[in-house]
Amino acid sequence: MADQSSQLLRTPLYELAHEQKARFTAFSGWSMPVQFSGLKLEHDAVRSEAGMFDISHMGKFSFVGDRLIDAWQALVPSDLSRLQPGQAMYTVLLNPQGGIIDDIIFYYQGTAGTQQKALVIVNAGTTDKDKTWILSHLQNSSVEMFDLSQSQALIALQGPKAAQILQAMTTADLSSLTAFAHRIVTINGSSAFIARTGYTGEDGFEIMLDPDAAQQLWRSLQQAGVTSCGLGARDTLRLEAAMSLYGQEIDETISPLEAGLGWVVHLKDKGDFIGRSVLEQQKAEGVKRRLVGLEMSGRYIARHGYRVIFDGAAVGEVTSGTLAPTVGKAIALAYVTTSLSKPGQALEVEIRGKNYPATVVKKPFYRASH
Structure with missing residues (x-):
């Protein structure tokens, strides 16, 4: 049988992660670091200081x-x-x-x-x-x-100290870069596209640059004390921030109105677009299910695909769940019948044949205060 790992794509930062003894996993056809020093340590570094992620697979x-x-x-x-x-x-x-x-x-x-x-x-x-x-x-x-998917590298630098650390490597004034703003700058002498965006619930940047320059930047960030982070911490961070993951919270059977992304739908301000008539109908009639945040009582973890129960009947399904390091509780995202989607609603999640109590809570579970 052929070695599957040999068929996986490798990012320009693969060798550096390998040097750092990262644990790898197959993800969307790529060999990606899932963990470096430990999930909780990586997660906490992003919440308190700064962490960096290889997201060149995007x-x-x-x-x-x-x-x-x-x-x-x-x-x-x-x-x-x-x-x-x-x-x-x-x-x-x-x-x-x-x-x-x-x-x-x-x-x-x-x-x-x-x-x-x-x-x-x-x-x-x-x-x-x-x-x-x-x-x-x-x-x-x-x-x-x-x-440019395979010709450019992409690094996410995230955390309350991200701006301070990156500022030392560029002459561009990063304080003038507000959320979702972007520009071409010079970092360590190389041209880079940088954007004040991220997937962690923290301040930070996503930086696209040539492979050689990306390797140099990764090393510079390492020397500056930035923690290398894998896909494991990226998942717990985005889940605390209640950010959707494609293939779990959102897919081709789910509309943005059901997914709590109504704010990206500008029906009044623009003309026709693909799917408009369906969204207009959903807006008029209301959606039958909604994505909600769930907090488990106790430390039982609700996983993807677990059934959500109310009054003995299945009323929805968990899309993502974890024991959240910053929040300190077992949390989950789930689709449930709209009438049961208000914060405070008591529900249950079926875990290995037994039902455990859960409560609908406001999203996100975590919001940065810095």
Whole structure:
């Protein structure tokens, strides 16, 4: 039997993680570090100081063309015309049924002559699917797409000390970079695209750069005392911040209104887009299920796929769950019948044939106070 690991893609930072004795896992066709020094230690470092993640496996698409924003408006429910150069928007690609093909960040880079430029970051597991979908819908436009997914590295530097640490490596004034703002800067003498975005519930940056420059930056951050973090801590951090993970909280059968992403749907402000009629109907009639936060009583962990019970009957399903290091409680995200989705609602989760009490709580479970 062929060694599966040999067929996995490796990021430009794979060897550095290997040197650091990271534990690897197969994730969306890539060999990715799941843990370096220990999940709790990595999680706590991001909450209290700073941690860095290799996220080079994510899809990276560059777009150039006349009327680029207009061409993109049909693909997403968000009004991209609101964006000024250097601003970004979290949004979703929708299918005609209003289901989520992927959640993405659209970075508008402004114009060069008549040409508009944008960068779009997508999930690793959906990169090929997204590329095909986007290209099929842009084919009648003048917009060109460039796939940078394997030619560029991506590092997430996250935590309350992220700005202070990165500032020492660039002449750009990072304090002028507000949430979701982005620009091209020089870091350690190399050109880099940086954005004040992240997936941890903390302040921080996502930095895209050439492989050699990325390796240099990883080493510099290591020397500056930044903790290397794997996918394990990334998952517990995003779950405390109640951020959706594609394939768990969101997929092609779930609409943004059901997923608690109603804020990305701008029905009043824009014209037609794929899935609009379904979302209009859901808005008018109300959705039948909602994504909620659950807090377990005790330390029983509700895992993906576990049934949510009310009055002896199944009323939903857990999408993600963990024992949350910062919150200090067992938490979960789950879809439940809308009538049972209000905070304070008592429910149960079936764990290995037994039902354990859970309560619907407000999301997110954790909010940064720094």
